[in-house]
Amino acid sequence: MSEASLAIECRNLVQVFGTTRALDGVSLSVEHGEIFGLLGPNGAGKTTTIRILTTLLPPMEGMALVEGLDVRRDAMAVRRLLGYVPQQLSADATLSGYENIWLYARLYDVPRADRRRRIEEALTMMGLTEAADRLVATYSGGMVRRLELAQALVNRPSVLILDEPTVGLDPVARAGVWERVRALQAETGMTVLLTTHYMEEADALCQRIAVMHHGQVRAVGTPDGLKAGLGPTATLEDVFRHFTGDLLEEQGSIRDVRGTRRTARRLG
């Protein structure tokens, strides 16, 4: 494996859906071992960026590299390096927690000899050992999220991609997820890229953030750096407001809202 200088690199990504420019020249650099946040309102282009990085959507213009590998040309190699947790609750409710992780261990070609150990490791890391044999239908929302993290971890990814990891979670469950992501990153040194529209999440979890709006990256920096740029008492909310215009201006299609609501409802 050649050493790439950056974990993730996007150069001038453009994506057009019909008449909407979902991405309008997005460039990003994420260093190894960073927890990097994409912050922006619904419809800012965060999820589209993630779909490109996870090889689900080939970019129309520009290029995206994960660990130096082109998402278009080396899609299969990129997928082997990734762990991905989509925005919706994607664990299979009709399988047990263990079986859910087992499925992804097999899909990521974890060698048979290591499988059981790696699954148990992932369960332990996410605090799900006790619940491993229960059907996921009986899990709480926070538990499902942690299970999804365990599914993504079983592959030992070098880049973990989380799309709105705490949407719809209550504050306790949310803090639980933050804590696990932080511990995980510290323990494995993996790179974490997450999207969020929660200010406090970006502030609490991310070492650097990129503020996105209308398919463009409006600002990049550490949470403190971005705040300091606006004044001594500025909050991240001020930063958000400054770079995305009026906070009350509504973004996003009904589909985004419906998807988020559905997730929230399933989280209960």
Added chain:
Amino acid sequence: MSAAPAVPRAVLADRPPAPPLWRLLASRIVTLCLAEWLKVRHDRTELYTRAIQPVLWLLIFGETFNRLRAIPTGNHPYLDYLAPGIMAQSALFISIFFGIQIIWERDAGVLAKLMATPTPRAALVAGKAFASSIRAVSQVVIVLVLCAILRLGLNWNPLHLLAAIVIVVIGSAFFTMLSVSLAGLVLKRDRLMGIGQAITMPLFFGSNALYPVHLMPAWLQAVTVVNPLSYEVDGLRGVLLGTPANLWLDCGVLIVALGIGITTASALLPRLTR
């Protein structure tokens, strides 16, 4: 900027090399079938409710027409003749609505997650095709049990039963691919539901499942020639009843259809996650 991590990217070091394509394909098909098997084991209600329809076809429709002797079926009683047709039909009804599950998986983010794993599209859809056959085979087993209870004159040689199961697996894998392709085209659950309902009955009645082809008007005979379900039923009758069947042609048509189905479905599947 972030400091060097405590464990400096050891995560990359011990990554095993990618398996060759054929192993990837086999491994994904086995994996998705095992997962489907686990799901069926955890929740069997669907198996039982799905069994109601074939039971009604055999017990009510079959028994009635058996007595009427309205349909000439050669040396075989009508019930015996009908049984392989109902096997194929109940498997068809499961497969043709599989696309709805795919759309549901898309809505739940499962599909995106599956497609982000190192699984070639063709391996993913082929895995899904055979996974759905697991449920179809369970229907065949139920119909076979019923046939045994009704003491139908099927060929109970285990090899023949196995051949019947193989034919149903290939046939329903094809209809699953048809359904997934349609899902990739229409993208919406309710539309697919409508299309599924619109095509199952023509597929069923436009085949030899209920009556011999030579009884049909010429235009309907033409339909049966291009209907893969006819070849599935013909093959099933061949192995279970010993009726004159062109097994090579039947299996050949089903395998070619499945190949086309997998190719089409892999091309259309990414439309669901865009």
